[in-house]
Amino acid sequence: MPSPRLVFLPGLACDARLWEAQLPAVPAALRPMVSDAHMRHASLPAMAAAMLEETEGPLLLCGASMGGMVAMEAARQAPGRIAGLALLGTNAAPETPETYQLRADAIELFERGDVRDVIEPNIVFAFHPAQAARPELTGRYLQMILDAGAGQLIRQNRALMERPDARVHLGRLRCPVLVLCGDTDRLTPPAASREIAALLPQAELHWLRECGHMLTMERPAEVNALLGEWLRRVAPA
Numbered sequence: 001m002p003s004p005r006l007v008f009l010p011g012l013a014c015d016a017r018l019w020e021a022q023l024p025a026v027p028a029a030l031r032p033m034v035s036d037a038h039m040r041h042a043s044l045p046a047m048a049a050a051m052l053e054e055t056e057g058p059l060l061l062c063g064a065s066m067g068g069m070v071a072m073e074a075a076r077q078a079p080g081r082i083a084g085l086a087l088l089g090t091n092a093a094p095e096t097p098e099t100y101q102l103r104a105d106a107i108e109l110f111e112r113g114d115v116r117d118v119i120e121p122n123i124v125f126a127f128h129p130a131q132a133a134r135p136e137l138t139g140r141y142l143q144m145i146l147d148a149g150a151g152q153l154i155r156q157n158r159a160l161m162e163r164p165d166a167r168v169h170l171g172r173l174r175c176p177v178l179v180l181c182g183d184t185d186r187l188t189p190p191a192a193s194r195e196i197a198a199l200l201p202q203a204e205l206h207w208l209r210e211c212g213h214m215l216t217m218e219r220p221a222e223v224n225a226l227l228g229e230w231l232r233r234v235a236p237a
Contacts, residue, residue, distance in 0.1 A: 004058040004083035004235055006030035007051065009067030010038065011089075012156050013148035017140070018064060021220035025228060030060065030235060038070060039148075042155050044163045048073035052081065060235060062086040062227065064216060065188060066156065072166040075173055084234040086178040086227060088215050089185050091192040092166040092199070103157045110150045110157075119145050128184050128212040137217060170199040177203040178230045180223065182211030204230070 006026060008019045016023075016034040026032050037050040047070045052059075060083050063071035068090025075082045095103075109118045123142050124132040131137055145153070177200050181193035190207070197205040206226050208219045216223050 002057045003029065004060045005055060006032040006060045006062065006231070006235075007055060008032065008034045009051070009061060009063035009070050010034065010036075011063075011065030011067050012160065013145045013153050014064075014067075015039070015144060015148070017144050018216055022062075022216060022224060022227065025224040026231060027235075030231065035070075038066065038156060038159075039152060041159075043159050044069055044073050045077070047159070048077055052078050057081070058083040060084045060086070060231070062088070063090060064088040065090055065213065066160060069160075069163055069166065072170065073164065075175070076164075076166070076169045079173060079175075082173070082175050084176045084178070084230075085173075086180070086230065087193075087196060088180045088223070089182060089188045089193070089213050090196070091188050092170055092196050093192065094163055094165045095161050100161050103161050107154050107157055110153050113150060115150050115153065116146060125186050126213045127218060128182065128210050130210055131212065131214070131218045141214060141217060167195070167199060170196065173200060174202065176230075176234045178227065179203050179205045180215055180226060181205070181207060182213060182215055182218065183207045183209055184211065185213045187213040 010018045019034055023032055035051045037047045041047045041050050052074055059081055061071035068087040071085050106118055123138045179193050179197050181190050197203045208215055208222050211219045
């Protein structure tokens with residue numbers, strides 16, 4: 001069997017910049033790549049199917065937030081191809097009525113062109129307070145979202161609103177799973193990571209201290225260390 005390929009899956013309105021601290025740190029033998037399927041398709045199942053079609057052989061999937069949801073959906077569609085999952089700050093449950101309404105309200109504003117007015121005041125909620133006070137960090141994240149634009153924000157939020165319940169199939173997975181979560185994540189609460197780990201006896205769960213939702217940007221060294229150790233165990237070649 002060929003060695004697995006490592007595919008990074010960005011979160012909502014994010015791109016390869018989300019993984020810029022991780023890409024140089026992972027083994028080149030894993031042929032790491034960043035998927036942009038979430039930028040080209042309108043539902044999580046379609047995003048996962050496109051990523052699977054555009055890659056070959058066994059895969060190690062590393063997804064953050066919405067990217068983790070795409071990774072879990074890919075594991076449902078093609079469990080035999082998934083050599084391992086790394087799930088960062090993500091959620092296996094479907095949308096709650098409260099969050100559904102928040103996204104619907106935001107979409108109305110995005111449709112009017114009020115992207116910066118909606119996103120900029122809420123950037124602080126994506127970070128731990130200590131990191132939220134670092135303008136060079138929050139500014140990089142804000143620019144990435146603004147670069148995605150209103151159309152992507154609308155389409156990807158709608159995909160999240162209609163996402164399937166991944167908990168139904170997670171318990172059937174047998175591949176190794178790494179679950180990482182910031183201990184003060186206010187966008188995807190730690191309870192969501194605990195639920196994923198509870199559904200997967202083979203999962204290992206790690207908390208990143210004084211870290212919010214943007215793990216790869218807030219705590220890149222810690223993410224790299226945990227991800228690197230896990231990769232050495234699941235893909236030693």
